[in-house]
Amino acid sequence: MLADSFGREVTGVRVSLTDRCNFDCVYCHNEGLGDTRGPMDPRGHEMSADDVVRFLEVAAEFDVDSVKLTGGEPMLRDDLEEIIERAPDSMEVSMTTNGTFLPGRAEGLVDAGLERVNVSQDALDADAFRELTQSGAYDRVIEGVRAAVDAGLDPVKLNMVVFRKTAGYVPEMVDYVAEQDSLQLQLIEFMPELVGKPEWAVDIGDVHDWLAERADRVETREMHDRKRYWVGGDGGESDGSGGGMVEIVDPVGNEEFCANCHRVRVTHEGYLKGCLNRNDDLRSMGEMTKAEIREAFRETVEDRVPYYGEYMVRDGEGGWEVNDDYVEV
Structure with a gap:
């Protein structure tokens, strides 16, 4: 297992299969690349199924x-099931859609080997959903969540981005x-450093405090130092685990979050990315031969830097500034 110079072992990868999307969510950062989305038709710069599988085999x-x-x-890829089926048996395969x-x-996805799924759903009201996603597909999403549950995917997680336009929907x-x-x-947590619109940000600490008051049990995950809250339990479980599980992903300004990061990302064009927040560390895997992938993967892991606390450091006035030690001149 490879580890970076900060001792963070890389145990997972996040692979973008396309930048195409049938939604146009107002908060989208497209895996940190910015708004690069284009036509719905497949385009030649996307990694092929063979490329994706070859990378996973090296990982x-x-x-x-x-x-x-x-x-x-990712479900705009007609070969999605093939990619999942061909992924190494040693890997847990999950998807965000x-x-x-x-x-x-x-x-069919479950039959191919998909084990978990995250579904983006920011509201339980069709009109609010339309405003956030620029899509009238609310009923279709609800149907999709039900289909995932019926197919045996476990867990099915709903992803909700928390910012000014959605914060009021959190309790519901x-x-x-x-x-x-x-x-x-x-x-x-909404990430203005990727999307802009800093006025949309809310204090995620308030959400933590609100959940802590309601929760029957609170747990801290090692991955990214995330907090999990069990809410609405009926007391029937001796460990307090009854009810719904709510997890908060809060990277903005969070040094502990970055210190516990274990993932490397891959763009749809076949570039390795050591950090979601950065695009100055993109590394091509060349013609995607296994030798080229190995070399690029080793170098990417070796060069990984915690974003907050190392790449971005305190400026003495409560803000953040780039640490020049990690910027190539």
Whole structure:
């Protein structure tokens, strides 16, 4: 297993299969690349299924044991099932999707080897959902979540980005998940450094405090030092685990989050990325031969730097500034 100079072992990879998407969410950062989305038709610069599988085979050589498939919208790839089926047996395969294509495909994805899924859902109201996603597909997403549950995907996590336009929907979403044994909720802090619109940011600490008051049990995960809250339990479980699980992903300004990062990312064009927040560390895997992938993967891991606390450091006035030690001149 490879580790960077800060002792962070890389155990997972996050692979974007396309930058195409049938939604146009107002908060989208497209895996940190910015708004590069284009036409819905497949384009030649996307990694082929062979490229993706070849990369995963090399990652498995370094004991990487999980892959998250993302986009854009990964289900726009007609060869998605093939990619999942051909992934190394030693890897847990999960996916993040907007859910609109899960009806009719969820069972096939499970048969191919998909184990977990995250579905983006920022509101439980069709009009609010339309405003946030620029899409009228609310009913289709609800149907997709149901299809994922029926297909046996476990857990099915709902991803909700928390910012000015969605913060008021958090209590309703938490109650909804607390009543659904098959669902979990992931509240994701809005990242203005990737999207802009700093005026949209909210204090995620307030959400933590609100959940802590309601929770029957609180747990801290090693991955990214994340907090999990069990809400709405009926007391029937001796360990307090009854009810819905709500997890907060809060990277902004969070040195502990970055200190516990274990993932490397791959763009749809076949570039390795050591940090979501950075695009000055993109590294090509060349013609995608296994030798080229190995070399690029080793170099990417070796050069990984915690974003907050190392790449970005305190400026003495409570803000953050770039640490020149990690910027190539």
